[in-house]
Every structure is written in structure tokens, then in C-alpha cells.
Amino acid sequence: MPSFDTVSEVDMHEVTNAVDQAKREMGNRWDFKKIDSNIEFKTKDEVIVLSAEQEFQLDQLYDILLMAFVKRKLDGRSLGDSEDSKAGKQVKRSYKLRQGIDKDTSRKIVKLIKEAKLKVQVAIQGEKVRVTGKKRDDLQEVMAFLREADLETPLQFDNFRD
Known part of the structure; x- marks a missing residue:
């Protein structure tokens, strides 16, 4: 029968490529030129961490990441719920990948x-x-x-x- x-399932290689693409996009944008911001993919924990100085910059980084996901034919719903944390000047938001x-x-x-x-x-x-x-x-x-x-x-x- x-x-x-x-x-x-999420293709981890494509996620790595999407994060790299989002980093390049972030480097090309004028509004992120002199700002301490980063997008990081922790493969061991399957977590994507966005860090910036302000909340609205985190929202912009999330939009950049989603655009990279779409270009790589990954579904944005595979990003789990976000967890925010603040350490000094940095605001961090982490997304666990849903598998x-x-x-x-x-x-x-x-x-x-x-x-x-x-x-x-x-x-x-x-x-x-x-x-x-x-x-x-x-x-x-x-x-x-x-x-x-x-x-x-x-x-x-x-x-x-x-």
C-alpha cells in the first residue's frame, strides 16, 4: 500500500547559508554601519541569536533574517519563539529552530x-x-x-x- x-525538518546547511547571507545584507545597510550588531547561528544548540543596541534594530535584523530565509526557500515558521535578554548595551534575541x-x-x-x-x-x-x-x-x-x-x-x- x-x-x-x-x-x-530544517536543512541546517541552508540555515547557515541564510545566516551568512543576512550578515552580508546587514553589512551593506547604512543604518547598521556604526552599530554593534550581529547575527549568530549556534549549530550545536540549533539557535539563532540576534544582537543589537536597540529593540527596533532587533526587529530590523529579524526582517533581514526572514528575507534571507525566503531567498533560501526556508520557512520562517521554523524559527521558534523568541527569548529576549539584555546585557549592558546589548539587547539579544534568540530563536530556537523547530525540528x-x-x-x-x-x-x-x-x-x-x-x-x-x-x-x-x-x-x-x-x-x-x-x-x-x-x-x-x-x-x-x-x-x-x-x-x-x-x-x-x-x-x-x-x-x-x-
């Missing part, structure tokens, strides 16, 4: 698919949601349905088997 897995589908979102996906009465079976397997059906068309219909669903987590579909 055909099946596929619904996952939420995997949490249990609540998995249950929500299963509930949405069952309420849509699509002819497939859905099973939660750790941080993945496996969808199995008799026909490939049914699985493609589920993919289209999940793309249109209003979920806070970016979804990818992999491991498609006939």
Missing part, C-alpha cells in the same frame, strides 16, 4: 485528516505522521489538504512509497 511520512512535529500538532494533523473523511489511515510515529492509503491519488489529496491547512509548523512530505 502506498504511504508517505509528514515531517518538519520535528510535537505531539499536539501530530494529534491536530490526525484530527484534521479524519474530519476531512479522506480514505487513508494515519498513524503518529514519534516526530513523524505516517499516512497510508490504497491509492496514490488519495495520498496526493492528503498532501494538498495539509498544505492548505493552517498549521503553525512547516511540513514536508518524504519517504513516499508506492
Whole structure:
């Protein structure tokens, strides 16, 4: 029987490239010329840290980072909730990258698919949601349905088997 897995993964190499691109963009902007600001990606913790002197500059850095994410075809929703901290002149904001589908979102996906009465079976397997059906068309219909669903987590579909 055909099946596929619904996952939420972020390509770390592309995130590194997006952060580097955002740093270059920040270096080219005149409003960041003489300001102590930085965008840093900590690969071990999977955290992106923005630092600047003012709050509004952090907002501008976040916009630059989101633009770099879009150019690299990364979903901005993969940036988690922000945590602010202040140390001396610096204001820092850190974003944890979201990897995997949490249990609540998995249950929500299963509930949405069952309420849509699509002819497939859905099973939660750790941080993945496996969808199995008799026909490939049914699985493609589920993919289209999940793309249109209003979920806070970016979804990818992999491991498609006939």
C-alpha cells in the first residue's frame, strides 16, 4: 500500500547559508554601519541569536533574517519563539529552530485528516505522521489538504512509497 511520512525538518546547511547571507545584507545597510550588531547561528544548540543596541534594530535584523530565509526557500515558521535578554548595551534575541512535529500538532494533523473523511489511515510515529492509503491519488489529496491547512509548523512530505 502506498504511504508517505509528514515531517518538519530544517536543512541546517541552508540555515547557515541564510545566516551568512543576512550578515552580508546587514553589512551593506547604512543604518547598521556604526552599530554593534550581529547575527549568530549556534549549530550545536540549533539557535539563532540576534544582537543589537536597540529593540527596533532587533526587529530590523529579524526582517533581514526572514528575507534571507525566503531567498533560501526556508520557512520562517521554523524559527521558534523568541527569548529576549539584555546585557549592558546589548539587547539579544534568540530563536530556537523547530525540528520535528510535537505531539499536539501530530494529534491536530490526525484530527484534521479524519474530519476531512479522506480514505487513508494515519498513524503518529514519534516526530513523524505516517499516512497510508490504497491509492496514490488519495495520498496526493492528503498532501494538498495539509498544505492548505493552517498549521503553525512547516511540513514536508518524504519517504513516499508506492
